[in-house]
Amino acid sequence: MIVQNREAMDQRAENIIGILLRTGVTISALVVLFGGILYLAHWWSAPTHYQTFRSEPGDLRYIPGIVRESIAFNPAGIIQLGLLLLIATPIARVAFSVWAFAEERDWLYVTVTLIVLGLLLFSLAGPHS
């Protein structure tokens, strides 16, 4: 009986995760598309420069800078914001799983999920130079 209950809760959590992932991907794709249109309107005739590597400017590398550039309506900043939302989507899924496991009083997996969440936030927070 307990097992069945657990599976029902797992199923419910998985449905919510499905909606969460789909919403995250859709929103970020739309933001990237919007930024991309602005980017092309501005830079369409410029030559490309991807053959040689030079690191992106600081404002396009960290969350505060990306948000600042997006508010200033910089096309590259808006694309970067969309990419950031995309990176945040699986992180949001993990964060939701912490809550879902806590709801089931499954403290072992709350701990496991918190470790994963911590690693992801460490990676995103930076700076890693």
Add this chain to the structure above:
Amino acid sequence: MNTLEFVVVLWFGSLLAGFLGSLTGLGGGVVIVPLLTLVFGVDIRYAIGAALISVIATSSGAAAAYVKEGFSNIRVGMFLEIATTLGAIAGAFIAFYLPIHAIAVIFGFVLAYSAYLSFRPPSPARDAGQPDKLATRLRMDAAYPTPNGLRQYHVRGVPAGFAVMFIAGILSGVLGIGSGAVKVLAMDRAMRLPFKVSTTTSNFMIGVTAAASAGIYLNRGYIDPGLAMPVVLGVLVGSLIGSRLLAGAKARVLRIVFAIVIAFLAIEMIFNGLTGRI
């Protein structure tokens, strides 16, 4: 090529990569890096940054569809994500100290291995077997839907699976791929999960693994908006079309064709890496 032409051509190329990747189950990410470096002459560091982002997009998109079917084992997935995220972070750091020629060569070998794996038939259905002590303690045993109702299975080989997952994470962080083939290998062969459970759980994990290294790549300035934009949008649309089409007998032929293409790309990557052209 000016930026507009570059974006349009790259968008179509990425669409095709995403389409074939999802139709054949090999993932679009593995061909993005060779496409960018070999065809468009893009620096491999930018290519890996863009590929990682597209891997997150396709994995999250596909996982959204899979979770509802009830195949993926979220406990197994979450536990192994400790190993893959640790590996992915380590891999992203390792990548900065590796010469780019070495990255190209490693990429080639992993590509070749993925192509080889896709020729192997999936493991046949197994009986549940004996419960494993560690897996039981970690509450990993579960059931999955079959035409004849739910079927129970026992998970085993947790330490071996964990170790292989750590390696899968490193590969993902160094190469910007989902390393789904290695993840499936860990769950199917080492942990004895049913094949369908392995593949869907692997897909579920790929996005989290890629996100772990993507953050570091973003911080290091390897993710370029002008390049990532057409790649992500192309791969996403391509994989959506691919997953809408029914996977039937034709998908098998396509899978073989795609595996041969991947094998050629692998040789090309190794050759270019060794001769210092990448």
